[in-house]
Amino acid sequence: MTESVLNELKSVIESHQAGRVRLNEPLKNHTTWKVGGPAKVFYEPSSVKDLKIGLEEIRKRSLPWFALGKGSNVLISDQGIDGVVIKLGDNLTEFHQEGDLVTVEAGYSLIKLATIISKKGYSGLEFAGGIPGSVGGAVFMNAGAHQTDISNILTKAYVLMPSGEFRWIENEELGFGYRTSILQKNQGICLAAQFRFKRGDSAEIRERLQKNKAYRKDTQPWKDPCCGSVFRNPLPLHAGKVIEDLGLKGYSVGGAKVSEKHANFIVNTGEATAKDIVTLISEIKQLALREYGVSMETEVEYIG
Known part of the structure; x- marks a missing residue:
């Protein structure tokens, strides 16, 4: 090149x-x-x-x-x-609503969408209070919390395929699973998404959203540079609890540290490199397997 x-x-x-x-x-x-x-x-x-x-x-x-x-x-x-x-950032943020159907482009903030929808009296995205990232990333990863996820409200996604083709794909074709979708396997990119929400009591919906936001603020290191949850939960166990039980809260490699607030978060203390983070992830995986026989899989996508 x-x-x-x-x-x-x-x-x-x-x-x-x-x-x-x-x-x-x-x-x-x-x-x-x-x-x-x-x-x-x-x-x-x-x-x-x-x-x-x-x-x-x-x-x-x-x-x-x-x-x-x-x-x-x-x-x-x-x-x-x-x-x-x-x-696919702040430029791809068109928003269109027809009743309970909402179509947004991939760059739209998931938190912003959850806030706007709740204020309008529509339910379905309260779980996303405090989840960072864009709508496109949320579809790609099937983002979720509190026993629900994106797959439960998405009707279809407008996708750029590796072949260069652009097309709408229905929910049932997207192969949703726990923190996964067929887009990860096929390297498809979500450019827009259509959601169907349910009418509800606006005050109750906003209360649930704020409760979820407050929970994340209280339990996760939202002020520190991090990627969100690093590991998928090795169900029925919880990744954070496994790492905490290993005594790794506060453990660091270079500038990368296991958060003392939530063990499934690795934070950049200021001078972390990608190599520091990869090394720390590898050490956590090895210890979890050796001490508990638990295989830890990352939610993180490795690039480059």
């Missing part, structure tokens, strides 16, 4: 006015863990229409690409990404 190809791509996308392009952009500025090396090309489309134009130019040049939302639940290597990172 030569500099001339990258500069040409930047010029072509900008000539189409199809978004903003930067070269060698530090990805630590775009992840909630605040780690990650540079992206050779960092592309922010202004709309789904612009994304189609930009992706066509990227594919013409056979360049590898990766889509990034709000940067939670991802761990990007210290070496960065030798390709194009497409940031």
